[in-house]
Amino acid sequence: MNAVSHKQLELDVAIIGAGVGGLYALHKTRNVLGMKAEAFDDAGGVGGTWYWNRYPGCRVDTESTVYTYSFDLDMFQNWEWSERYAKQPEVLNYLNAVADKHDLKRSIHFNTRIASAEWKEDEGRWLLTTTAGDTVKAKYVIEAVGLLSSSYAPQFPDQDKFKGEVLLASKWPDNAPDLQGKRVGVVGTGSTGIQIITALADKVGHLHVLQRTAQWVVPLGIGPFPAETREKIKADPHGFRDWALSTAAVFGFDESTVSALEVDNEERKRVYEKAWKKGNGFSFLLETFSDIPVTAEANKTATDFIKSKIDAIVTDPEVARKLTPRDYYAKRPLAADNYYETYNRDNVTLHDVKAEPIERYTENGLIVGGKELELDVVIMATGFDAMTGNYLKIDTIGRNGVRLKDAWKNGPRAYAGMSIADFPNLLMVFGPFSPFTSQPLVHEWQVDFLCDLIEKAEQGNSIIETTREAQDDWVRVCQEGMAGTLFEVTDSWINGANIPGKPRTSMWYMGGMGNYMTEMNAIRDDNYRGFEVR
Numbered sequence: 001m002n003a004v005s006h007k008q009l010e011l012d013v014a015i016i017g018a019g020v021g022g023l024y025a026l027h028k029t030r031n032v033l034g035m036k037a038e039a040f041d042d043a044g045g046v047g048g049t050w051y052w053n054r055y056p057g058c059r060v061d062t063e064s065t066v067y068t069y070s071f072d073l074d075m076f077q078n079w080e081w082s083e084r085y086a087k088q089p090e091v092l093n094y095l096n097a098v099a100d101k102h103d104l105k106r107s108i109h110f111n112t113r114i115a116s117a118e119w120k121e122d123e124g125r126w127l128l129t130t131t132a133g134d135t136v137k138a139k140y141v142i143e144a145v146g147l148l149s150s151s152y153a154p155q156f157p158d159q160d161k162f163k164g165e166v167l168l169a170s171k172w173p174d175n176a177p178d179l180q181g182k183r184v185g186v187v188g189t190g191s192t193g194i195q196i197i198t199a200l201a202d203k204v205g206h207l208h209v210l211q212r213t214a215q216w217v218v219p220l221g222i223g224p225f226p227a228e229t230r231e232k233i234k235a236d237p238h239g240f241r242d243w244a245l246s247t248a249a250v251f252g253f254d255e256s257t258v259s260a261l262e263v264d265n266e267e268r269k270r271v272y273e274k275a276w277k278k279g280n281g282f283s284f285l286l287e288t289f290s291d292i293p294v295t296a297e298a299n300k301t302a303t304d305f306i307k308s309k310i311d312a313i314v315t316d317p318e319v320a321r322k323l324t325p326r327d328y329y330a331k332r333p334l335a336a337d338n339y340y341e342t343y344n345r346d347n348v349t350l351h352d353v354k355a356e357p358i359e360r361y362t363e364n365g366l367i368v369g370g371k372e373l374e375l376d377v378v379i380m381a382t383g384f385d386a387m388t389g390n391y392l393k394i395d396t397i398g399r400n401g402v403r404l405k406d407a408w409k410n411g412p413r414a415y416a417g418m419s420i421a422d423f424p425n426l427l428m429v430f431g432p433f434s435p436f437t438s439q440p441l442v443h444e445w446q447v448d449f450l451c452d453l454i455e456k457a458e459q460g461n462s463i464i465e466t467t468r469e470a471q472d473d474w475v476r477v478c479q480e481g482m483a484g485t486l487f488e489v490t491d492s493w494i495n496g497a498n499i500p501g502k503p504r505t506s507m508w509y510m511g512g513m514g515n516y517m518t519e520m521n522a523i524r525d526d527n528y529r530g531f532e533v534r
């Protein structure tokens, strides 16, 4: 469907976003509930994050087994992922295949950005306006706008003087230059940066890594999709899905229940070595021991181990020192194969831009620590205004003229990651205070819950509200849960610390998916406690 083909559209359900959450919300509301539902996305195709992030080396670092929907049983059982950690084109291909099979694209307005959303109390409808000025009225709005989709792209002074190219990793252009043999600078060493660095090192002429804060990195363990897992899913798809959802983080493994402090050195080393060999950042953080993200002492056992690997792998001790983080292993964990080995290459130079800051562009590159670094291309892998960024880009006005940006000025408030007091019928997929987990199966679970709510509301006056008391309680529980972890005190997008001026706050339910489902099922059984459905 082309953008701007309508003057005013009337819908039962308007879905914002055509990524993993939005596609399933569209399928469920339109194909299963039989409602008049359409979706809107400013991308030119489906896929959300996987549409935009096409940078070299981009792939999932969650096992492909849990990076799928389960609602289409045939695809869940038979989709042939080629790798344990699928590359971006393969994920995008999968999402396109789902959209095609379920005939979703005819109900998606691509290249269409929703600029504002206003609740019309007297009509019981949301009025959405696109950046092109077209309008959409809908009973329900489902925002599936992405956790990590609002790019953060700081600009260094004098960029206009630079004769080379500056590329934003999270909006990688189709016509990106061939980087073969070029002098390339990469700014940022989070999940995106380390994938780019390891993918480009043997292709470019020289790679300059502009690192502000070192992070703990473990191998990913790239390899073929494990045959035994495929067999497991084929034999019992529901059982596999239910087991994955019952774990805390839904990453395809059972989290450890053993404290790192209750075993001796030798056993700890054995466990960490095994995890290092297997790969996967979440696995290293959560499958090894239970308390790495919880206590400083347990955390130190993990960081001492990774430090020993850095020292053993990196041949230049000064480079090893720069690569060694000073803070806890309590950001979103990173994984890439051969990351530390990359710094032994003659064509890779690590710059500590905290000690020697990036000052400005010149015609030929960047001034870093007072010296000119000659570059053909600068890649910005500087992250996202996570969780709240895309919600706040839409000027959203709820009951009695309450603006979302005011309601959230000290940090977000929401109930169960799915709804907000004063914003009736505005529903979120993986919104603030959702469980801290991998996403696709959790998106599905939340969409199913929201659709149950919608069905119930459709039997009455089509209104779903969240009470302030329920929201306050949920936020308090989440804040208390976060306060018990090292994620709270370690700067990262998880707590908003990566964006200058953003309130630093808890935004997660840290009790794990298993407990979240138990709590949500109890809420459902208690006549949707906290939701007023009328």
Ligand code: N01
Pocket: 059, 060, 061, 062, 148, 154, 187, 188, 189, 190, 191, 192, 193, 195, 210, 211, 212, 213, 332, 353, 358, 381, 382, 383, 384, 493, 498
């Ligand atoms: O972003 P980040 P990301 N000057 O915020 C640096 C998911 N993801 O896009 O730490 C210099 O982690 C910043 O430095 P510092 C995944 O959940 C998944 O890499 O603020 N540097 C940091 O090094 C992930 O956690 C996958 O000091 C600046 C980097 O930029 C999340 O997305 C792949 C700077 C940003 O790191 C975000 O990852 C990719 C400046 N002015 C992403 N500003 C997979 O599944 C920022 N930085 C594999």
